[in-house]
Amino acid sequence: MFQPTKEFAEFLDQKDSLSNYRDEFYLQPGTIYLDGNSLGLLSKRAEQSLLDLLDSWKTLAIDGWMQGDHPWYYFAEKLGALSAPLVGAKENEVIVTGSTTSNLHQLIASFYHPNGQKTKILADELNFPSDIYAIQSQLKLKGFDPATHLIQVKSRDGRTIREEDIIEAMTDEIALIILPTVLYRSGQLLDIERLTKAAHERGIIIGFDGCHSVGAIPHQFHEWDVDFAYWCNYKYLNSGPGGVGSLFVHEKHLGTMPGLAGWFGSNKEKQFDMKHEFVPSDTVGAYQIGTPHILSMAPLVGSLEMYKEATIERIREKSLHSTAYLMSLINEELSGLGFTIGNPHEDSNRGGHVCLEHDDAARICKALKLNGIVPDFRAPNVIRLAPIAFYTSYVDVWNSVQILKKIMVEKQFEQFKNEREIIA
Numbered sequence: 001m002f003q004p005t006k007e008f009a010e011f012l013d014q015k016d017s018l019s020n021y022r023d024e025f026y027l028q029p030g031t032i033y034l035d036g037n038s039l040g041l042l043s044k045r046a047e048q049s050l051l052d053l054l055d056s057w058k059t060l061a062i063d064g065w066m067q068g069d070h071p072w073y074y075f076a077e078k079l080g081a082l083s084a085p086l087v088g089a090k091e092n093e094v095i096v097t098g099s100t101t102s103n104l105h106q107l108i109a110s111f112y113h114p115n116g117q118k119t120k121i122l123a124d125e126l127n128f129p130s131d132i133y134a135i136q137s138q139l140k141l142k143g144f145d146p147a148t149h150l151i152q153v154k155s156r157d158g159r160t161i162r163e164e165d166i167i168e169a170m171t172d173e174i175a176l177i178i179l180p181t182v183l184y185r186s187g188q189l190l191d192i193e194r195l196t197k198a199a200h201e202r203g204i205i206i207g208f209d210g211c212h213s214v215g216a217i218p219h220q221f222h223e224w225d226v227d228f229a230y231w232c233n234y235k236y237l238n239s240g241p242g243g244v245g246s247l248f249v250h251e252k253h254l255g256t257m258p259g260l261a262g263w264f265g266s267n268k269e270k271q272f273d274m275k276h277e278f279v280p281s282d283t284v285g286a287y288q289i290g291t292p293h294i295l296s297m298a299p300l301v302g303s304l305e306m307y308k309e310a311t312i313e314r315i316r317e318k319s320l321h322s323t324a325y326l327m328s329l330i331n332e333e334l335s336g337l338g339f340t341i342g343n344p345h346e347d348s349n350r351g352g353h354v355c356l357e358h359d360d361a362a363r364i365c366k367a368l369k370l371n372g373i374v375p376d377f378r379a380p381n382v383i384r385l386a387p388i389a390f391y392t393s394y395v396d397v398w399n400s401v402q403i404l405k406k407i408m409v410e411k412q413f414e415q416f417k418n419e420r421e422i423i424a
């Protein structure tokens with residue numbers, strides 16, 4: 001279905017209905033950026049919305065809370081409502097607040113209610129470390145030993161987690177399940193609907209870390225009955241380093257007390273009554289704690305506008321096509337050079353990046369960077385390559401594989417130590 005020539009890459013670019021978005025991003029000349037799954041690039045619209053919010057501070061000062069195009073008091077709710085279509089949520093189910101890890105703390109504090117023999121938390125052994133640290137510390141706060149109360153489903157191949165194994169681990173002792181939607185290293189996409197159904201049949205609450213899928217893959221969190229989810233906005237959603245995270249809580253759980261209360265979780269009419277009795281918002285806004293980080297939320301305005309236009313369905317379609325194209329070029333051009341494609345191959349199980357394994361991965365990444373290609377390295381042996389629907393062209397993908405081939409044939413990587421940098 002794909003041809004390995006440059007002309008074919010150019011032909012794909014001509015047919016690409018999202019190609020007009022590329023010029024909206026700050027792409028550095030001479031660089032092909034394949035790391036938008038870790039930190040997305042700045043778009044001109046996101047930059048403008050940040051400048052707009054700065055201006056509201058400049059011109060309105062304290063009145064910016066209730067005035068201007070984006071009154072700060074309602075900004076987190078407004079951005080949540082704008083994000084809702086990306087994850088198949090209702091407007092009152094998504095809020096932009098906190099960071100991925102602090103949101104997970106809030107959600108465990110709210111949804112982990114050990115009771116009788118149901119006292120354990122189920123996760124997987126390949127999840128991102130920060131999630132595991134949060135679970136361990138929340139277990140300790142409840143007086144449990146993570147060594148016995150955190151159950152981590154094992155991977156059979158070191159890359160992926162079998163859904164059957166997860167379901168088998170949903171025993172009578174499990175009170176809460178936390179899983180990634182897409183695994184950060186291998187890019188495996190889990191069947192969220194199936195796992196949610198299996199958890200609920202066993203009376204278990206289930207939540208998902210959507211860092212590696214939201215903005216690349218459409219979800220239907222409300223319809224699938226997912227209890228909660230949380231994600232960052234600085235990867236596919238291009239909201240900038242340290243950009244504020246998001247959380248989803250299913251409508252059926254709204255109207256109850258959050259585990260960690262703070263005045264910005266209040267009912268908005270009552271917040272400034274300054275009473276010591278906390279009255280939570282009846283929306284997902286209840287899960288906020290302190291004052292919203294307005295300037296770190298601002299780029300999302302421009303970014304979400306682009307998603308509204310482009311639609312997450314078209315983005316997923318191009319992303320799947322680009323990663324399939326990348327895999328076909330890897331198979332065609334790099335065979336016999338020691339590479340293995342570690343991500344699932346089927347569209348239904350694949351996230352937004354390609355996981356390329358090699359024993360010399362760390363130093364191949366260094367050689368790629370020297371040649372103007374930006375991947376990232378994940379120990380022990382993974383090069384992650386993410387063609388981003390908004391700004392990576394098919395010619396970029398073609399050029400990247402050609403450069404990688406040259407690096408391997410000329411053994412350019414041998415000039416480096418096979419060790420990661422401080423930030424991999």
Ligand SMILES: Cc1ncc(COP(=O)(O)O)c(C=O)c1O
Nearest residue numbers: 099100101128130184209211232
């Ligand atoms: C899957 C996953 N979970 C959690 C995190 C931690 O996010 P944060 O640093 O925003 O809390 C990241 C990325 O850093 C991630 O990729």
Ligand SMILES: Nc1c(O)cccc1C(=O)C[C@H](N)C(=O)O
Nearest residue numbers: 037038039128184185211242423
């Ligand atoms: N959050 C990051 C950061 O503050 C610095 C460097 C990278 C990150 C990341 O997001 C890494 C990313 N979660 C990963 O999948 O590895």
